[in-house]
Amino acid sequence: xxxxxxxxxxxxxxxxxxxxxxxxxxxxxxxxxxxxxxxxxxxxxxxxxxxxxxxxxxxxxxxxxxxxxxxxxxxxxxxxxxxxxxxxxxxxxxxxxxxxxxxxxxxxxxxxxxxxxxxxxxxxxxxxxxxxxxxxxxxxxxxxxxxxxxxxxxxxxxxxxxxxxxxxxxxxxxxxxxxxxxxxxxxxxxxxxxxxxxxxxxxxxxxxxxxxxxxxxxxxxxxxxxxxxxxxxxxxxxxxxxxxxxxxxxxxxxxxxxxxxxxxxxxxxxxxxxxxxxxxxxxxxxxxxxxxxxxxxxxxxxxxxxxxxxxxxxxxxxxxxxxxxxxxxxxxxxxxxxxxxxxxxxxxxxxxxxxxxxxxxxxxxxxxxxxxxxxxxxxxxxxxxxxxxxxxxxxxxxxxxxxxxxxxxxxxxxxxxxxxxxxxxxxxxxxxxxxxxx
Numbered sequence: 001x002x003x004x005x006x007x008x009x010x011x012x013x014x015x016x017x018x019x020x021x022x023x024x025x026x027x028x029x030x031x032x033x034x035x036x037x038x039x040x041x042x043x044x045x046x047x048x049x050x051x052x053x054x055x056x057x058x059x060x061x062x063x064x065x066x067x068x069x070x071x072x073x074x075x076x077x078x079x080x081x082x083x084x085x086x087x088x089x090x091x092x093x094x095x096x097x098x099x100x101x102x103x104x105x106x107x108x109x110x111x112x113x114x115x116x117x118x119x120x121x122x123x124x125x126x127x128x129x130x131x132x133x134x135x136x137x138x139x140x141x142x143x144x145x146x147x148x149x150x151x152x153x154x155x156x157x158x159x160x161x162x163x164x165x166x167x168x169x170x171x172x173x174x175x176x177x178x179x180x181x182x183x184x185x186x187x188x189x190x191x192x193x194x195x196x197x198x199x200x201x202x203x204x205x206x207x208x209x210x211x212x213x214x215x216x217x218x219x220x221x222x223x224x225x226x227x228x229x230x231x232x233x234x235x236x237x238x239x240x241x242x243x244x245x246x247x248x249x250x251x252x253x254x255x256x257x258x259x260x261x262x263x264x265x266x267x268x269x270x271x272x273x274x275x276x277x278x279x280x281x282x283x284x285x286x287x288x289x290x291x292x293x294x295x296x297x298x299x300x301x302x303x304x305x306x307x308x309x310x311x312x313x314x315x316x317x318x319x320x321x322x323x324x325x326x327x328x329x330x331x332x333x334x335x336x337x338x339x340x341x342x343x344x345x346x347x348x349x350x351x352x353x354x355x356x357x358x359x360x361x362x363x364x365x366x367x368x369x370x371x372x373x374x375x376x377x378x379x380x381x382x383x384x385x386x387x388x389x390x391x392x393x394x395x396x397x398x399x400x401x402x403x404x405x406x407x408x409x410x411x412x413x414x415x416x417x418x419x420x421x422x423x424x425x426x427x428x429x430x431x432x433x434x435x436x437x438x
Contacts, residue, residue, distance in 0.1 A: 004360060005372035008033065014363045018352055025348045025403055027320075028340075028363040031157040036366040039315075039387050040341045042153030044121055045071060046162020050242055051117060051149065051169075052079045053193065055217045058106045058113040060084070061129065062099050063121025065154075071119070073197050075403050082106045083296045086123055094127065096134050101431055103138040114223045115145040115174070125152030148174050160365075163242045170217070170226060171249040172327045178227030186232040187276075190258070191239025191319070194219025195403040201411035202238070202263050208288045209277060217246055228255045234279055235262060236272075240319040240346065263410040264320060265327030266296055292412035299416045302332075303393030303423035308332035310380040313363060313373065315388060317404050318343025322350035324383070324402065329356070331419055336377040339365050341385075367391060380426045393415035398425035 007015055013027040032038040041049075048071040052059070060082045068083035084102045086095055103116055113277045116138070117194040120131050131148040139146040158395045187206065192199055199219045206213060214232050215225040235250055235258035237243035247258035260278065261272035270289045277285030312333045314325060318340035325335045338351045339362035348361055355361075365373065370388060374395050383400045392399045400421060402409075407417040 007372070008371060011369070015365075015369075016361050018355055018357055018359045018361060019165070020357060025345060025352060026361050026363040028343055028345060028348060029157075029160075030364070032034040032364055033366075036368070038341070038364060039364050039370075039385070040157075040364065041159040042122075043151045043156045043162035043165065044119060044153045046159030047119065047149050047151040047166045048074055049159065049193075050163055050166035050218055052077075054117070054221055054223065056112070056222050056224065058082065058110050058116045059119070060102060060106055060116060061119045061121060062086070062095070062102075062124050062129070062354070063119070064123060067119075067121040075193060076405055082199045084370055086121075091123055091127055093299075095124075096129060096130065099129070099131075099134050100138055103135070104141060107142040107144070113144070115147060116142070117149055119149045120152050122153045125150075125154065126132075145173060145385045159438055160241055160342045160344070164245055166283060167242060167249070168219075171246065171253065174223055174226040175246075175250065176227065176230035176254055178224075179228075180228060180231050182233055183212065183214060183231045184233065185280075186212050187211050187228050188214055188232040188235045188250075188256075189216040189219075190235050190237045191241065191243030192216045192219050193239075193403070195408075196406060197408040198410035198414065201272050201408045201414050205263075205269070205273060205288065205292070205411055209280075209282050209284055211276070211280070217243070230256070232256055234258065234276070236276065237264065239317075241317065241344070242319075242340075262320065262323035264323040264414070265330055266293055266412065266415050267330065268323050268326060269415070271412055274316065281386070296412040300419040303419040304332050306423040306427050307419065309334065311336045311377060312381045312383060312422075313337040313339075313377060313379045314340040315341075315362075315370065315382070315384040317341065317385075318347035321347055322352075322354040325351055325359075326354040327415065327418060328383075329354075329420075330415070331422060333381070333422070335359055337362060337373055339363065371395070381422060393434075396431060398428065398431055400425055 016024045016026045052074040062084045063084050065085045066083050072081045135146040135148045151162045199216050203213050214231040233257050235247045237247050237260045250256045259275050262268040273285050273289050310333050312328050321338050321340050325338050335355050337360040381398050383402050389399045408414045409418045
């Protein structure tokens, strides 16, 4: 039985231990307990997470410059971002005219942009700025779509709401605006952000089966590519949190079916390729899977001995929690904790089926809880976002950032990269010298 540290009474339902098939799931999709240091982000940042990679749009943050600074870096990439830099005077007297001028100025600075995305922040939401009306007026002058992103940080309990707002915005304003007939071998990737080359690995595998990616939301989702997304025969959902709403919307609007898969880990990647091949009746998938598995197992073998039996804790975005837990078990590691800042019920159900009995499942853990979990489980490796990195490293525990920082983790080659990085971290001599290391 896994040892669970003492936690606040109001948080007890958010922490459970898997026991048998009848897994008790943690409470989720609830507001954070007031006063604790949550690892969550806000709805505005959730919208930035989805929309930031769109390259041919102007991104303008209507709010204090600090919000723009916060939203500039997404998945370790720095994006060009404009801001209206609201001041105290603007909050008191309104900043509609300031926003109108800012839209015209940014379009003059970026004449090749095909649209303008205007993000509402908490300050704008509080003073009740007429964002849609100002955007409509400016669009008539600049001659291109000016779209309000109405996702002030306070509008929901976590960043997931911003993902949904961004997905609905893409469906309403950009997806399927172009012409053309369906592409027989065309697919879209939904919920794939091309972190450190993940998209390239997935696209290469699909290319081996003769399939072509029309648009990847939003790792490679230009406005031109989104306009052609309706021509795909199949949507491939790689991240449920972002991709599911897009997939449902495109199914209703264009009749495009979808499959939910994961390309993290050997078994998940093989299952994904087989599921896609069944839709297209492709016999070649068996060859692609066999070749990929053989090469990956051979290249990963030198690292597995260093990882076998080691304990690992996982705490990051919910949709990939289950797939990554399974991938680490394929590395021979024992998953002691699987948690998320904002996972939904389906995320925890999937994770519960892919972890062993005794694994702790936790939703929205805060700093103090994470410290207690690390002390109780004594992991050899912790995997999560940059917010937790230095907290865990101070305890002498190696930390692997996910979404990753240096190489793709998706596909067969990505599994080898994961094995190499995990083995290098757990066997690094420096951790034997760190005070409090396990």
